[in-house]
Amino acid sequence: MRLGIVGAGAVASLHAQGAAVLEGLELTAVCDLREDAAAAVAGPWGAAVFTDYHAMLAAGVVDAVVINTPHSLHKDMVLAAAAHGVHVLVEKPMATTLTDCLLMEEACARANVVMVVGLIQHFMAEKLALQGALAAGKLGRVLMVHDYRSTDYRPGARPAWFFDKAVSGGGAFINIGAHCLDRSLWVGGAPAVQINATTLHRFGAPVETDGCMELTLANGVEVRITIVSDTPQHIDEMLIVCELGTVTVDPRKGTFMEIDGASTQLHATTDHDIQDAFTAQLADFSAAVGGAAPRVSGDHAKHVVELVLTAYESAERGAPVRLDAVCAVSGVRG
Template structure:
């Protein structure tokens, strides 16, 4: 594809994340939304009408009727495999939401289908496109903090109640809090530190609430670095979504605390000095929206042939890490109640 071309996108799944992706593509002149598919006609129709598109009940119908170059899969995790394999067989490039899947069999089937069809696939790990995480990655890559020793991250929210049929609260469909929420920080930790070699997870669940949990995970990496990750879906409804991280290196440290108000800032500590990065000091993202930035990256890589920031192998590693953490709890090194 030449740099003058536009990528035609078909979205399958018109729920919460499908709406976010549609809005993100609207900022990008190199992307053209072509159609929306969803088994719920009212959802597909409403999202399609917002952007002047046609809507379809199934991915099959959309692919038969519309000329699309890529399919954006915004379906619940259990349906990723079917949609990705179908899109690949039709010769379409694919963006699929995180997690890649909740088991490795589905992931391996998707990777095999993509390889056989000669198409490209990216998994939408959006944190890699957030300025605060782009900063810490660039500092580590440039050796500004010395050898990384420890990465700590946390991500807390009220119990999600917005998903279709509450599928996020069904651990058999979502993989639980570790796969839906902590997967973000697992991926970032692997992105910064490499391949984990040791796994330990503790999980607490509230009585009478079989879906959401509070999860604490510990990883030891091949290079000796440690990670401690906390994620919770048990906060009260009044509690605002909160996230942050701290990376400690041999020669410095960097910290991000999500603000309750005001702009984001990242603090970089070296020796006796501290540098505060905020606003214009942080890496720019399209329209100030990391989702728009992520989608623009996907489109640009399709047009130029450049590698994706998130490879399928890296997205697979995030899921494999979550599964090994969960297995460590099931073996008794963690606590499930």
């Protein structure tokens, strides 16, 4: 499968490295508005360089693409790929509206191409270690999840498009919060039926820089997500409270389980965990193109977008919002 990458920033090099080591995949093109950025990712693998994704698709040099661009651009790029019969791995969030999510799905279905949403948490070794312990029944039922993550939303600390709501869809919630919602729903094991959110706008930023989300899942699990900008030390930790014990998960340290006063380390972080996750995600996408079910369903990806949008609604209203007729961990409202 000939793979292209649209958007040479952030994690593009991780996708490129993944393609290089997976049998049956070849990176053949990289596109970015900045030719030098595209060339930097394409160069080590001898891939073609484009500055217009329409030209790349029309050139017939790719069978599949990774879309790694600002959030609001995802819909048009997916529709263009589908029109050329090209399969798509689109980075999270799937889109900035549920309408766009549905248009993307419909276009891919009509074109008989596969679309998978890149929710990398499902491939991270420390999260897989947690899921292994839960599946083995060592901890009993999940009761509560606390997800605490820091970021940096000071203007100038990241590219300008992150602060343009028309392009990004919002601030810390739709960016970092999408990761937190994804993994908390996955661990909690059910869709959300209610969300109560608050946001902060600090540093003069036009989008939210910090916030909290409290969710009740359909199975009764309570989830609290806290996102804070510009903390003294970087934070990325989940605490899962279960019937028989607790687990902490941190990609910088690993996964630790405590049962009746006895501690066990389930995973120790390595330098290659992140690259391994992106390689595994790309392998999962390739398998999906071959007919396998992807590890992350499109319905789950849509539910993450739905929850981000509902969190914004809750924060604006200053009150909890119920989600009517939610889907199975995987779904959107009717």
